[in-house]
Amino acid sequence: MSIQARRERERAERERAIISTARDLAESEGWDAVTTRRLAAEIEYSQPVLYSHFKGKDAIMAAVAVEGFGNLADDLTTARADATDPRRTVADVAAAYVSFAERRPALYDAMFTLAVELPFASQEVPVDLARGFAQLAEALRPFAGDDDLETFTETFWSGLHGLVTLMRNGRLRRAGHERRLALLVDRFARLG
Amino acid sequence: MSIQARRERERAERERAIISTARDLAESEGWDAVTTRRLAAEIEYSQPVLYSHFKGKDAIMAAVAVEGFGNLADDLTTARADATDPRRTVADVAAAYVSFAERRPALYDAMFTLAVELPFASQEVPVDLARGFAQLAEALRPFAGDDDLETFTETFWSGLHGLVTLMRNGRLRRAGHERRLALLVDRFARLG
DNA sequence: CCGCCATCCTAGCACCGCTAGCCATCTTGC
DNA sequence: GCAAGATGGCTAGCGGTGCTAGGATGGCGG
Incomplete structure (x- = not known):
C-alpha cells in the first residue's frame, strides 16, 4: 500500500x-x-x-490557467482587505487586477485569451474565477445602484479586461494608461 | 508597356x-x-x-486585419450618420461595434488578438483605425466633460472590446449581454 | 524465482511555415 | 528570326509541431 x-x-x-x-x-x-x-x-x-x-497541450495550458485564476483571486482578495474607503477600494482592486495582468501577461493570456474552451468544462475553475469575481463585486456593491450587481460587475470587469488587452497589444497609447484606469474607476465608482 | x-x-x-x-x-x-x-x-x-x-503568414493575416479596420470604420461611420440624439448616437455606435465583432469574429481576432505587431508598423492601418476611433470619439464628445476626449474614448472602447472578447470566450453569461452593453453606454453617455 | 504488468522511451506519423533550386516561358538584343 | 538572358512558378525538401503506436525495462505478486 x-x-x-x-x-x-x-x-x-x-x-x-x-x-x-x-x-x-x-x-x-x-x-x-x-x-x-x-x-x-x-x-x-x-x-x-x-x-x-493531460489529454493534450491545451489541457496543460488549461491547468496553468486554473492555477492563474487562483492567483488572481488571491491578489484581489488582498487588495480588497487592505482598503477602507469604498471608492478607494474599487480603485485598489482594479489596480490589483491590472497589475496582475501586467506582471504576468503569459498567465493572463492562458486564462483569458488562449485555452478558450477547456477550463470551463471542469468544475473547479468557476470556483476560483467566482472567488475573484466576488471580490470585484463586493468592492462595487456600494455603487451598483439600481443595476443588477452581477451585471454591473461583469461590465466593469470587461472594462478592465479591455484596457489590459488593448494596452498590451499596442492598440492604446502607453502614456494614458493610469488616466484611463482612473477614468474607468471614476465612471463606475460613483453614486447615482 | x-x-x-x-x-x-x-x-x-x-x-x-x-x-x-x-x-x-x-x-x-x-x-x-x-x-x-x-x-x-x-x-x-x-x-x-x-x-x-507577403513576407509570411503573419503578413497575410495583417493584410486581412487592415481590411477589417476599414470595414469596422465604415460600419461605425454609418451608425453615427444615422443617429440623432447624442445619447442614442453613442448607443448606436456601440451597438454597431459589438455587432461587427459578433458577426465577424475571425476578422475581429485578426485585428485585435492575433497579428499583434505587424499592422502597426505600416502606415495605412492607423488611418482606418483612426477613422473608426474618430467615430467613437465624435459620438462621445458631448459626454467627455472635463476628461480628455481621446482618453475618454480609449476607455470606452476598452469597455466594448472587453465585453466582446470576454463574451465570446464564454467568460460572461450570454444572457446579460444587452444589459451589460446598455450599462456601459449609460456610464459613459451621461452628463456630469 | 519467474511470469506478469505497469511504466516509460524510441521512433515515427501527418502536418506546419518556409525556402532552395530547377524548369519553362516570355522578353530582349543582335 | 533566333539565341541568350531574365522572370516567375513549380517541385521537393528542411526543420519544426502535436501526438501516438509499439517495444523494452524494471519492479511486483504468486
Whole structure:
C-alpha cells in the first residue's frame, strides 16, 4: 500500500512539475516556446509522459490557467482587505487586477485569451474565477445602484479586461494608461 | 508597356485573392484552417507564390486585419450618420461595434488578438483605425466633460472590446449581454 | 524465482511555415 | 528570326509541431 502511495505521490508531484514548468516557460519565453518536446526535456521525461497526465497541450495550458485564476483571486482578495474607503477600494482592486495582468501577461493570456474552451468544462475553475469575481463585486456593491450587481460587475470587469488587452497589444497609447484606469474607476465608482 | 501593365494588374488581383481567400477561410473555418498549403490550393497557385506577395503568414493575416479596420470604420461611420440624439448616437455606435465583432469574429481576432505587431508598423492601418476611433470619439464628445476626449474614448472602447472578447470566450453569461452593453453606454453617455 | 504488468522511451506519423533550386516561358538584343 | 538572358512558378525538401503506436525495462505478486 505504501509503495502505491509513493507512486501516486510521485505522480502528483510530476503533474505539478508539468504545470509549473509550463507556466515558468511561458512567462519567461512566451507560449510559443512551450512545446511538448521542450516541456518534456525540462521536466526530464519523455514526451509521451505528458499525455499520461493531460489529454493534450491545451489541457496543460488549461491547468496553468486554473492555477492563474487562483492567483488572481488571491491578489484581489488582498487588495480588497487592505482598503477602507469604498471608492478607494474599487480603485485598489482594479489596480490589483491590472497589475496582475501586467506582471504576468503569459498567465493572463492562458486564462483569458488562449485555452478558450477547456477550463470551463471542469468544475473547479468557476470556483476560483467566482472567488475573484466576488471580490470585484463586493468592492462595487456600494455603487451598483439600481443595476443588477452581477451585471454591473461583469461590465466593469470587461472594462478592465479591455484596457489590459488593448494596452498590451499596442492598440492604446502607453502614456494614458493610469488616466484611463482612473477614468474607468471614476465612471463606475460613483453614486447615482 | 501594356504587357507589363497587365502583369501588374494580374499580380494585384492575385494579391487581393490571397487576402480575401484568407479572410473567407478564416471566417468559415477559423484561423486554424488557414494554412499556407490550404490557402495556396484555394487560390490555385503553389505555396511559394504566397511568399512573393507577403513576407509570411503573419503578413497575410495583417493584410486581412487592415481590411477589417476599414470595414469596422465604415460600419461605425454609418451608425453615427444615422443617429440623432447624442445619447442614442453613442448607443448606436456601440451597438454597431459589438455587432461587427459578433458577426465577424475571425476578422475581429485578426485585428485585435492575433497579428499583434505587424499592422502597426505600416502606415495605412492607423488611418482606418483612426477613422473608426474618430467615430467613437465624435459620438462621445458631448459626454467627455472635463476628461480628455481621446482618453475618454480609449476607455470606452476598452469597455466594448472587453465585453466582446470576454463574451465570446464564454467568460460572461450570454444572457446579460444587452444589459451589460446598455450599462456601459449609460456610464459613459451621461452628463456630469 | 519467474511470469506478469505497469511504466516509460524510441521512433515515427501527418502536418506546419518556409525556402532552395530547377524548369519553362516570355522578353530582349543582335 | 533566333539565341541568350531574365522572370516567375513549380517541385521537393528542411526543420519544426502535436501526438501516438509499439517495444523494452524494471519492479511486483504468486
